[in-house]
Amino acid sequence: MNRDSDQVSRANHLGAAALILRCCCSRHGFVYGIRCDEHARFPSQRQRSTAASAPSLTVSQIIMSEATTLFAMVVALYFTVRCAETGRLRFLFLAGVFAGWAGTLRVVPLAALAPSICIIYLLPPTKRGLKLAAKTLTVTVGFVVLPILWCWYKSGEPALTNSMGLHLFNRVVTEQKQLDENGAATKMLIDLLGGKDPKGVPHWQIREDTNIQKLGYFQQERLLRSVAIEGILKEPWAFVASTPYLAWKLLMADASGWLPGWGGTSQRYPSLENPPSFCIYCL
Numbered sequence: 001m002n003r004d005s006d007q008v009s010r011a012n013h014l015g016a017a018a019l020i021l022r023c024c025c026s027r028h029g030f031v032y033g034i035r036c037d038e039h040a041r042f043p044s045q046r047q048r049s050t051a052a053s054a055p056s057l058t059v060s061q062i063i064m065s066e067a068t069t070l071f072a073m074v075v076a077l078y079f080t081v082r083c084a085e086t087g088r089l090r091f092l093f094l095a096g097v098f099a100g101w102a103g104t105l106r107v108v109p110l111a112a113l114a115p116s117i118c119i120i121y122l123l124p125p126t127k128r129g130l131k132l133a134a135k136t137l138t139v140t141v142g143f144v145v146l147p148i149l150w151c152w153y154k155s156g157e158p159a160l161t162n163s164m165g166l167h168l169f170n171r172v173v174t175e176q177k178q179l180d181e182n183g184a185a186t187k188m189l190i191d192l193l194g195g196k197d198p199k200g201v202p203h204w205q206i207r208e209d210t211n212i213q214k215l216g217y218f219q220q221e222r223l224l225r226s227v228a229i230e231g232i233l234k235e236p237w238a239f240v241a242s243t244p245y246l247a248w249k250l251l252m253a254d255a256s257g258w259l260p261g262w263g264g265t266s267q268r269y270p271s272l273e274n275p276p277s278f279c280i281y282c283l
Helices: 002-028 065-084 089-106 109-122 127-155 164-175 184-192 217-236 237-254 255-262
Strands: 030-035 049-054
Touching: 030 237, 065 089, 065 109, 065 127, 089 109, 109 127, 164 184, 164 217, 164 237, 217 237
Parallel strands: none
Antiparallel strands: 030 049
16 A cells, blocks of 8 residues: 555655646647546556647657757656666656756756656655755756856857847847947947937847947847846846846747747858768768
């Protein structure tokens, strides 16, 4: 009876973790739920967690990173449950690797997976569960740090992506319209734009300006990042206070109009690439 109770408890924990993933992913076309098998012999067998992707794996969205991210998130939770049941290190390692992979693909899944993993390990709270959760999350962080170190080695800047400045500019200057007109980077941007006010203008329109295009991508990213940081430092509490509203606005927004843009192939930057280990040529 104790074994069955533990299995039921574990299934309930996974179900709670699935609800968190659903909250974070359902607005992006993902579906995550609980399947009940009425013909199963034990209650624990009737409460199995399953994942299903609605359009993300069946239509043209398959070229988007969200499809791979969903797979990595589900597999990470599966190996987390297996580790919680058996305590085997190979399941712990695989759970951390897949959670880290999901984080490198979309970053945001880390915010969903971390509490999900803790729920599986720590309900009910035990020292063993705490150790497993800490080790799994350590592997996750280590996996995410690897590409950051690689980017640092190849470009001189530790970063998980090379577009943070563009997104941060949209968050601060475009959406919130928060700008420090006396900042050095802000003055430079306004001068390059011929005195135009950049507030409310998305980064892709800013980058279409002739003078901005002369800078090159990496210089553009650094400039817009500096402008956004200057805006944050001018009124940091206003930045913090506006975050929940903008988060809710994005959560409730219809993202279907962005699919063509998200589905495109990003530009390749040779400076961040390494030579292939081997090549196959077709004559």
